[in-house]
Amino acid sequence: MFLETEIENTLQTGSIEVICGSMFSGKTEELIRRLNKAKFAKLKAAVFKPKTDNRYDDQQVVSHDANTVKSKAVDSALEILDFVTKIDVVAIDEVQFFSEEIVDVCKTLANKNKRVILAGLDMDFLGNPFGSMPQLLAIAEHVTKVHAVCSDCGKMASHSFRFSNNKNLIELGQKEEYKPLCRGCFKTNLK
Template sequence: MLFSEDVFRRKSELGGSIEVICGSMFSGKTEELIRRIKRAQIARLRVEIFKPKTDIRYDDTDVVSHDKNSIHSIPVDHSSVLLLMVTDDTDVVGIDEAQFFDDELPNVCNVLANRGIRVIVAGLDMDFKGLPFGPMPAIMAIAESITKVNAVCVKCGNPALYSYRLVPNGARVLLGEKESYEPRCRKCFNLGPSLDNK
């Protein structure tokens, strides 16, 4: 996609960037993404928000936080679609549930940032086993800023950075909410099921 000379000059002056908001489930990642996007809208910047088509927990199209705050988004099948959908005059791109995207997402974020766009990415940094999740580690490596938000451990009240799966399912991707996951701190996460039997 070609830039008009004026748009390219403006974007070059502003410079692009990649921001990551990460943490466990119930830590407020989507809430923070929505907050940043709404502030950009107040500043009259042109924004586009995307999410994976597979995430339909709260709404088919909108990005919705656990607190039921929402903002309109475009569900997509593959990250490469973003390069076709983001127009020359877009200032800010928001991407929610980035861990569910394909491995091309870091490259897509780089291309957008190099176009002078502010890219804000929100997602789980670890899966239910406590392992790096999807394209998130690669995006974090190339990001200008990373905000790691914590939930509250439901077992002891300490800061929680893990998403503990409550249901017996070994699939890496299992969409769910409080019936399937709870936030836990490192100690309570490692105690696992034994903590529930006490």
Template sequence: MFLEPHFKGHRSGWIEVICGSMFSGKTEELIRRLRRAKIANQQVEIFKPKVDTRYDESKVVSHDANSIPSTPIEHSDQLLALSERVSVVGIDEAQFFDLDLPRNCEKLAMRGIRVIVAGLDMDFRGAPFGPVPSLLAIAEYITKVHAICPHCGNLATHSYRLSEEEATVVLGEKNVYEPRCRTCYHLGKVI
């Protein structure tokens, strides 16, 4: 097994997951937590998938245009080499990473690192998305955030795709997706 023994005096790390639908404030919450860690003079490193270039090539950017510098990476294995001498690791858009992400987050936590991950828990079909469900299973802390359904005002838990594209990964903003509650999501194009 890859886990190192727990020695007396060894600081324990943990995994926090922030999940929810599109436009629910996941990245905003991630940025808030990372900024607080920096205020506390903790060494922080932030990562995003290289494929996510919607707002910026290298910064993690929320839909409200708040941003924080980050390192774009192609594979979650890179987290291990790039997270030396840090106490907090932030990861945005977890759903776009490979399925090794949970294992690598656990390795970081075993090094005594606080790992904060944000991502969609479901894709546009309402199915579990990428490595996020496995992260939810191993996380010590889970925060599920919600958007507001623009059709009925209830809590939105789903990301409804407005375009006809069928690929699971389609980068987009408000012109491609909207948050919907369970009922409005299942009503689909009727609305």
């Protein structure tokens, strides 16, 4: 699929990988898949997520197929630097919710020879770039876009459409309020 060998070859020098896409696109599943491989390679991994995401359990990254990995919820991106001294692989889920300091934190981690794996939404519910995702995509060595299936027409979906009128971006956690749509159906639904 993607260049896994290439990704693994960059281990010694540190690197940044981004897994991005809409809601229901399997970002967290892909993050967990990479973490399991790292574990198999006897690498020490730690998983972080912002405290704003409390959908299920504050102590876990929870993916849709209930394949779970323990994570630490942190108040700010800078806090991550306190926990990674003996860690080889630093994974961050829901990375779009961190404030802009996340960009420097990821650079610092990669420059300390850590493999940084980020998962997050590339666009908000209006179809605009989400938070610091554009910067993170720019500084990453590897970018993987994953896709959902359009719930209206069955084509490849890249947009997260919100049913309610609430304009609070942070609420992009409540899954039941959203459906994945392709560009065409997103345009139609917004009208």
